[in-house]
């Protein structure tokens with residue numbers, strides 16, 4: 001079982017999209033996936049089929065963390081609403097805005113272990129646990145990193161987003177942070193999303209990333225396509241945007257499985 005966090009300090013770079021596409025491809029291959037929405041925006045929850053009002057009266061990740069309870073975490077489980085013959089293998093831990101309240105508890109000793117504590121006993125029932133995170137390097141990301149073995153950086157080929165990846169990697173590798181939070185994760189890949197053709201700065205940023213990270217950058221980049229955004233709007237996986245996008249997630253999941261040793 002592999003627990004992987006998808007992250008960037010920069011927002012809107014395609015983190016949730018990457019979690020969706022990875023979950024879909026893994027499930028198509030027959031793997032059991034737990035997709036954890038650790039973002040108070042609840043974008044992953046909505047795109048896997050659940051509107052905010054449908055989550056109002058039931059447990060979500062916010063209550064599981066509050067209770068530090070495996071039982072509450074299990075009670076939050078929902079089936080992903082995509083094509084049932086394979087998406088039936090994807091279980092969602094949904095999120096809603098109340099997750100913001102957990103941030104205020106960051107000063108409580110060992111609060112950063114809360115996700116690891118409630119995820120630990122259930123993670124072994126899945127082949128892959130994928131954690132979608134908000135654009136922060138604060139408490140919610142700490143929760144995800146403490147619970148994870150692997151980290152995938154998601155970025156657009158743009159200056160500020162790439163800087164977010166450098167900052168994320170430095171944070172994960174900082175000895176003081178590793179010791180203080182008890183981090184055991186390492187970065188296994190960086191993926192580029194929303195790349196445009198014939199844009200010089202996009203080529204330059206891509207080259208800079210490859211120059212710095214080498215094979216850690218999983219190829220190919222995902223192009224900017226209105227069809228990917230449309231799929232997200234319709235609460236469908238990015239694969240529904242067509243063969244070009246499906247093939248890219250096939251290649252990425254090959255890289256993911258190689259890196260996680262699965």
Ligand SMILES: Nc1ncnc2c1ncn2[C@@H]1O[C@H](COP(=O)(O)OP(=O)(O)OP(=O)(O)O)[C@@H](O)[C@H]1O
Nearest residue numbers: 011012013014015016017135223224225228229232
């Ligand atoms: N390759 C793409 N082409 C076009 N639109 C895309 C592509 N990938 C993602 N999008 C769209 O861009 C928007 C941002 O993507 P997404 O929500 O996955 O980013 P994010 O990093 O998770 O954002 P946040 O930081 O707010 O959580 C969404 O509307 C999504 O559907």
Ligand SMILES: [Mg+2]
Nearest residue numbers: 015016039043
């Ligand atoms: Mg997101």
